[in-house]
Amino acid sequence: MFFRTNQPRGSLFTEEDVKSLFITTSSATAAAAREADYDDNDGENDEDSLPLLPLRSGAGVLRAREAKRRISRIILAEESAGYAALLRSLYAQTSQSPLSILRFIKENKISEKSFRRIVKESNDLLDAHGAGTQKASALRFSDRDRDCVYSIRYWKRLEDELQAFVKDADRPVQLESASFTGDPPLDLLEDVGAAVAARDAVHGTFRRTHKGFEFVPSVYLSAKRDELLQLFLRGELEWITISDLREVYHVDPGSLASVDDPLNGQVILLKQIAVSRVYIDRQLRTFRDLVKTQGFCAIETSNLGLSKEDSADLHRYLSDRIVDENASSTNRLDFIDNHVVSHDFREKLGQNALDTARAQAQQGWRKGNEPIYRPSVVLNAKALGAESMKPDVFRQVLPGKAKTDAERAFNTELLRLQKETTSSFARYWTDRVMAKFEMYKHGLESVQDAKLREDLSTTLQEYVVDDLIPVTLKRAAAEGLVLGKTINRNVEDLKSSIGELKTEEFSSKELDPLDHALGTFLRALDPDWRATLDLPGRKTQHAQDMLTNMQNDKNDPRLFLTLVLILIARDNPGLVYASGKFAPRLLKQLKGKIDGERFEWLKRIKDQAKSGQISSEDREEMRAFAQASWEKR
Numbered sequence: 193m194f195f196r197t198n199q200p201r202g203s204l205f206t207e208e209d210v211k212s213l214f215i216t217t218s219s220a221t222a223a224a225a226r227e228a229d230y231d232d233n234d235g236e237n238d239e240d241s242l243p244l245l246p247l248r249s250g251a252g253v254l255r256a257r258e259a260k261r262r263i264s265r266i267i268l269a270e271e272s273a274g275y276a277a278l279l280r281s282l283y284a285q286t287s288q289s290p291l292s293i294l295r296f297i298k299e300n301k302i303s304e305k306s307f308r309r310i311v312k313e314s315n316d317l318l319d320a321h322g323a324g325t326q327k328a329s330a331l332r333f334s335d336r337d338r339d340c341v342y343s344i345r346y347w348k349r350l351e352d353e354l355q356a357f358v359k360d361a362d363r364p365v366q367l368e369s370a371s372f373t374g375d376p377p378l379d380l381l382e383d384v385g386a387a388v389a390a391r392d393a394v395h396g397t398f399r400r401t402h403k404g405f406e407f408v409p410s411v412y413l414s415a416k417r418d419e420l421l422q423l424f425l426r427g428e429l430e431w432i433t434i435s436d437l438r439e440v441y442h443v444d445p446g447s448l449a450s451v452d453d454p455l456n457g458q459v460i461l462l463k464q465i466a467v468s469r470v471y472i473d474r475q476l477r478t479f480r481d482l483v484k485t486q487g488f489c490a491i492e493t494s495n496l497g498l499s500k501e502d503s504a505d506l507h508r509y510l511s512d513r514i515v516d517e518n519a520s521s522t523n524r525l526d527f528i529d530n531h532v533v534s535h536d537f538r539e540k541l542g543q544n545a546l547d548t549a550r551a552q553a554q555q556g557w558r559k560g561n562e563p564i565y566r567p568s569v570v571l572n573a574k575a576l577g578a579e580s581m582k583p584d585v586f587r588q589v590l591p592g593k594a595k596t597d598a599e600r601a602f603n604t605e606l607l608r609l610q611k612e613t614t615s616s617f618a619r620y621w622t623d624r625v626m627a628k629f630e631m632y633k634h635g636l637e638s639v640q641d642a643k644l645r646e647d648l649s650t651t652l653q654e655y656v657v658d659d660l661i662p663v664t665l666k667r668a669a670a671e672g673l674v675l676g677k678t679i680n681r682n683v684e685d686l687k688s689s690i691g692e693l694k695t696e697e698f699s700s701k702e703l704d705p706l707d708h709a710l711g712t713f714l715r716a717l718d719p720d721w722r723a724t725l726d727l728p729g730r731k732t733q734h735a736q737d738m739l740t741n742m743q744n745d746k747n748d749p750r751l752f753l754t755l756v757l758i759l760i761a762r763d764n765p766g767l768v769y770a771s772g773k774f775a776p777r778l779l780k781q782l783k784g785k786i787d788g789e790r791f792e793w794l795k796r797i798k799d800q801a802k803s804g805q806i807s808s809e810d811r812e813e814m815r816a817f818a819q820a821s822w823e824k825r
Contacts, residue, residue, distance in 0.1 A: 278302075279314055283329045286343040289374025293339050308333075311341065336379045349373055350384045351393070358394055358407040362415075365407045367398075378405050417443065424458050424468040430496055431467045431506075462505050465498070472510070479514055479532065483525070485544060486577035487537030542591040544576040549598040550605040557609045560675055565602040571595060610676050617673040618718035624664045626714060626721065627730045629656055633703055634727070634766025644777050652769045653706055657690055679717070686713040731767055735822060742815050749775070751814055752801035756794075758818045759786065762825040775801070790817075 278300060285291045297307045315330045332347065334340035353372050358365050367385075369375045376384075382405055385398030396409040420443065423429035437443045460467045475491075482489035491510055493503045514532060518525050523536045534540060548570045556563020571594065573579055632652050639645040665683065668674050674683060689709040714721050738754050745751050753775040759782055761767045770778060776798055783791060797814065800806045806814075 275310075278310065282310070282314075282331070283343065286331060286341060287329070287345055288349075289346065290334070290340050290342040290376055290380055293341055334380055335383065337377060340377065340380060342376075342380065346374060347384065350376060350381065351388055354381070354384055354388055355393055358396060358409070361396070361407060361409045361412075363409070363412055365409075366403060367405045367407060381405055421458060424470055427468070427470050427474065429468060430471040431465045431498065431502075433465055434461075437466050460509070462502070462509060465502050465506075467506060467509075472513075475510060476513055476517075479510070480517070482577075483514075483518075483532055483534055485540070487534040487540040488531055490531050490580070538591060541576055541578065542594045542597065544578075545571060545590070545594040545598045546601040548575045549602040553602050553605040554609065557606065557613075557675060558672060562677065563602075563606065565599050567595065567599070570598050570602070610678070613673060613675050614678060614717055617668060617679055618714065618721055619724065620668055620671075620673055621664065621714055621717070622721050622724055624667075625656075625660055626710060627725060627727065628660065628734075629707075629710060630725065630727055631731050631734065631766045632769040633707065635761065635764065635768040636703070637766065638760060638764035639768065639778075639781060641777065641781065644774070644781075648768060648770055648774065649703055651771065651774075653693070653703065655769060656706060656710075657694055661686075661690060682713055682716045685716075686710075689713075727765070731761065731765070734767060735761055739815075739819055739822060742818060746811070748801040748804045748806045748811075751806070751811060752797060753778075755814050755818045756782070758822055762821050 281300070282291070282296070285296070293304060293307060297304055302310075311331045311333075318327050318330050328343065328345035328348065330344050331341050332344065334342070350372060354367070357367065357371070367381060369378060369381060372381065378400070382398065382400060385405070385407070388394055389396070389398055394407070395411065396407050397413070398405070398407050420429070420432075458469050460469055460472055479489045479491065491507055491514075493506045493510070496503070496506075498506065511532075515525065523534050525532050525534060549565070552566070552569055553563055569575060571590070576590075629652075636645055636648055636652070639648060665674065674680065686709065689712070693705055693709065735758060738758060742751060742754050745754070749772045753770065753772050756775055756778050757768055757770065760778060763785070768778065779794060779798055782794070786794075797806060797810055800810070
């Protein structure tokens with residue numbers, strides 16, 4: 193126990209007492225500590241046997257055991273207080289900026305090893321016992337800067353600031369240390385950027401440049417590549433220097449080999465320039481066409497504004513491509529100056545003469561006239577694609593037989609056009625007019641009611657004469673099928689016959705006169721037209737079109753009429769042509785041919801169709817019934 197005199201309360205030890213006791217007890221209590229148990233609860237210890245230590249200040253005496261205990265507490269308290277103060281300083285300095293390790297250990301007179309141990313122990317303690325906000329004070333050492341330490345809180349702040357800087361960027365952003373809290377070194381800022389980019393928190397790339405540190409948004413990179421790609425694809429940019437490819441468009445030439453690069457395959461890399469494939473392909477296509485059509489071509493690159501060296505480089509590339517593509521041909525190519533000349537050039541000119549003669553026949557035919565052969569138009573350098581060739585050279589290479597061959601080719605082509613157009617028109621007329629007329633004519637045969645059949649016959653004749661024939665002739669003319677004397681003469685005869693039928697106002701109520709007029713017209717163009725007529729196939733296709741149109745048709749009267757026509761066509765060879773007013777009368781034709789309950793449903797639907805009040809459920813049922821009935825035919 194401790195004995196004291198009248199020492200003032202609150203001053204247990206003077207500074208001198210602490211020094212004295214620490215020195216004295218260091219040796220005086222050592223032996224006693226080894227032989228005695230100082231547990232206060234041990235009744236076997238004799239307090240009177242322990243040595244009493246007088247205080248140098250004269251304030252009293254203290255047993256050695258008690259002195260050791262008291263001094264240990266003081267020392268631990270002082271160490272704990274110092275450790276806490278050190279951590280507080282460390283946390284405070286790293287919360288808003290990175291910290292220089294060398295500066296901190298110098299200021300606090302500790303070794304780097306002790307500093308790193310303190311950081312490790314404090315991190316372990318925060319990890320084990322710290323709350324969420326406390327754990328943010330945990331420290332990290334920079335991977336690249338040995339003198340740098342920072343807190344997780346500061347790191348996260350840099351992440352937030354970095355994301356805020358580049359969040360809405362659509363162009364490259366230069367990032368400077370001074371723009372961020374704590375003026376972090378670029379190495380640390382680059383590490384933060386890498387972490388942010390790794391978890392896709394931003395859309396872009398952080399990178400070090402000769403100017404410092406920058407962020408390039410993905411949208412900007414993509415836009416620049418797209419801009420370049422579109423310039424190439426549209427043919428607006430024919431070439432670009434390799435340096436501009438890197439600096440202006442941020443494209444690494446090495447990346448162009450990647451299949452994922454949108455520019456892959458769109459650029460040809462030469463020594464100092466990148467050339468658009470569109471330009472290359474266009475040039476090669478031009479050269480191929482010229483060699484094919486006129487037997488020679490000139491490879492011209494001087495108009496691109498290239499340097500002499502780059503122009504020669506591109507010229508060699510184009511020439512090599514032409515030679516490679518022509519390697520398997522028996523028509524060998526030679527290079528004369530900057531021209532590619534074919535050994536078969538003379539024969540090509542003769543062939544061009546034949547082609548030009550045929551083209552003259554085609555051109556005249558398309559104009560609707562019977563063209564006449566004109567040698568002066570066919571046998572000239574410009575017409576044969578040799579306009580750039582000197583006249584005397586052209587005369588020498590043009591084969592002598594080209595004159596007679598060209599005229600023969602003209603007449604042969606004209607005859608072919610006449611036959612082809614007549615055949616095409618006959619097929620067109622069969623498909624557009626006769627197939628429909630025959631289908632509707634057979635459809636009338638299924639109508640048992642004589643009066644209804646007569647009324648439907650009149651309606652069909654009006655449709656064919658007033659609508660189908662005029663529209664078909666107009667469209668055929670637009671497609672270039674109403675050409676030549678034969679077709680035009682027959683068209684006029686048909687119009688005359690139709691005019692007579694209209695004058696009679698279809699008084700016969702029968703289709704025979706119209707059937708006769710249409711048959712006479714088509715037989716004059718193609719006597720075997722019925723051999724190409726696929727009536728069942730045409731009926732099926734027309735019915736399928738009707739079923740398809742029903743799916744989105746919300747016009748109740750038309751929907752009901754289509755359903756009735758499908759039901760009638762199901763068991764008959766043709767289709768009935770009718771307007772909506774005939775729907776109720778046509779419905780009667782189905783009585784006894786379909787289930788009685790279903791017929792009553794159709795009658796109810798008929799009444800609702802007049803007022804356009806068919807429910808959506810009944811519309812769906814009408815579509816389904818039509819489809820199912822047609823499939824069961």
